[in-house]
Amino acid sequence: MIPMTITQIAEIVHGTLSHVTNLQQEIQSEAVIDSREAKPGTFFAALPGEHVDGHDFAQSSIESGADFALVTRDVGVPSIIVPDVTKALAMLAHHLRERLPDLKVVAITGSQGKTTTKDLLEHILSADGQCVANRGSLNNELGVPLTLLRCTPETRYCVVEMGARHRGDIAHLMEIANPNVGLVLVVGKAHLGEFGSQADIAEAKAELIAGLSDDSVAVLGSYDPFTPHMADGLKLQVINFGEKSECDVRAGDIEIREGRAHFDLVTPAGRQAVGLQLLGMHQVANALGAAAAATALNISLETIAAALSTAEVSSKWRMALIEEGDLLLINDSYNANPESVAAALRTLVLLAQERGGEAWAILGKMHELGESTVAEHSAIGRLASDIGVDHLVAVGTKDYLQEIDDQSEMVEHYFSDIEQTLDIVQHFAPGDIVLVKASRAEGFEKLAEQIMSAWKARE
Numbered sequence: 001m002i003p004m005t006i007t008q009i010a011e012i013v014h015g016t017l018s019h020v021t022n023l024q025q026e027i028q029s030e031a032v033i034d035s036r037e038a039k040p041g042t043f044f045a046a047l048p049g050e051h052v053d054g055h056d057f058a059q060s061s062i063e064s065g066a067d068f069a070l071v072t073r074d075v076g077v078p079s080i081i082v083p084d085v086t087k088a089l090a091m092l093a094h095h096l097r098e099r100l101p102d103l104k105v106v107a108i109t110g111s112q113g114k115t116t117t118k119d120l121l122e123h124i125l126s127a128d129g130q131c132v133a134n135r136g137s138l139n140n141e142l143g144v145p146l147t148l149l150r151c152t153p154e155t156r157y158c159v160v161e162m163g164a165r166h167r168g169d170i171a172h173l174m175e176i177a178n179p180n181v182g183l184v185l186v187v188g189k190a191h192l193g194e195f196g197s198q199a200d201i202a203e204a205k206a207e208l209i210a211g212l213s214d215d216s217v218a219v220l221g222s223y224d225p226f227t228p229h230m231a232d233g234l235k236l237q238v239i240n241f242g243e244k245s246e247c248d249v250r251a252g253d254i255e256i257r258e259g260r261a262h263f264d265l266v267t268p269a270g271r272q273a274v275g276l277q278l279l280g281m282h283q284v285a286n287a288l289g290a291a292a293a294a295t296a297l298n299i300s301l302e303t304i305a306a307a308l309s310t311a312e313v314s315s316k317w318r319m320a321l322i323e324e325g326d327l328l329l330i331n332d333s334y335n336a337n338p339e340s341v342a343a344a345l346r347t348l349v350l351l352a353q354e355r356g357g358e359a360w361a362i363l364g365k366m367h368e369l370g371e372s373t374v375a376e377h378s379a380i381g382r383l384a385s386d387i388g389v390d391h392l393v394a395v396g397t398k399d400y401l402q403e404i405d406d407q408s409e410m411v412e413h414y415f416s417d418i419e420q421t422l423d424i425v426q427h428f429a430p431g432d433i434v435l436v437k438a439s440r441a442e443g444f445e446k447l448a449e450q451i452m453s454a455w456k457a458r459e
Helices: 005-011 054-063 085-099 115-124 143-148 168-178 198-210 281-297 301-311 338-355 370-387 419-429 444-458
Strands: 016-018 028-030 043-044 067-071 079-081 106-111 132-133 156-160 182-184 217-221 239-240 248-255 262-268 271-277 320-324 327-331 359-363 389-394 413-417 433-437
Touching: 005 016, 005 143, 043 054, 043 085, 054 067, 067 085, 079 433, 085 168, 106 115, 106 168, 106 198, 106 281, 115 132, 115 156, 115 281, 115 301, 143 156, 143 168, 156 168, 168 198, 182 198, 182 281, 198 217, 217 281, 217 301, 239 281, 248 271, 248 281, 262 281, 262 301, 271 281, 271 301, 320 444, 327 338, 327 444, 338 359, 338 370, 338 433, 359 419, 359 444, 370 389, 389 419, 413 419, 419 444, 433 444
Parallel strands: 028 043, 043 067, 067 079, 106 156, 106 182, 132 156, 182 217, 217 239, 239 248, 327 433, 359 389, 359 433, 389 413
Antiparallel strands: 016 079, 248 262, 262 271, 320 327
């Protein structure tokens, strides 16, 4: 954050000071919402939770060194009392954004790939100057303000994901962040149950482009019918990306080696070779999105290509490779939707073909698909059979197994829960590849750990 007195902060958030003695001392605090992260140089935002109330931890936060607490009631410690802590954080973040006119902000949305693209873009921009990006995939009305509030006068770039559960969510975040570049990756079927149709999802994602000022740049993917047209009729510079020859930023001569994409990155500035460290053909789209956003910020082609070729997975449980003896496990347990599951399956098959072992897809439920739940799960099951997955292990839902052809050579398995699924480990053989993937609520990161422990115990 930029240096301010607590009195100035209280004025910005329309709050009332309580138990504050030094009103004019300048502080430069980072906001935290977890009291365990409180330390000197932070302030604690007390939020109500499902099981605990942040106000109960305000005292311990101050004892740990936090400068003050942002609260909705008097808790007996130096604090600013406001009607709504989340809204106060948004006001403070917006004020900071206005006070840092030279800060270049990039906003990213899309049905999948946001976090990976954010990580890639942060890696690229960090080669050119100080860059702040949201931690993990905290991309909502809390995540965007918390990210902006980590920026200082020395910060050159800020990258924020923007997610949406409802119409208007992204429009609200755009008002807070006022980005210079807006990046939309793809409109898929994630949150289909919430929005109703893919067209409705597209309208929600398009709020990001509609919220850009006329001097901003729209960076648009070419992977669905909706995204390429989001800037139509707007006075924006547009950079499109994809694998089509007419795209401004594209990938040429793509090859897959050991499950990783190698290609020529082609931009208006020329052509440079890229070898991704990330697993899966689908990472090409994420890399191109990051490259296009960096191009919009005038980062050199050489810098972009070099950074893409050295970037590694930094967020948990996303196509992470774990090898124990002769078994290779792909832990992609962070989340799941039809598009990301399909991409993970294709990567699984490619790796199995290279290693010569059998491909095991252990899949849990995909959430938030609404009325299309059964159809989407069934389609994934058919895809697994069509592309050559050897074993499909359905956990907690039989929908994956509903429409697999009787002539399929794929072996089908069903287990009702994670604990029962561990029995499958006894059927693995050296050289096999195992994919573990489900929606976040299924807790498949635990299954991934338990599979590797059970395999290690077998050896």
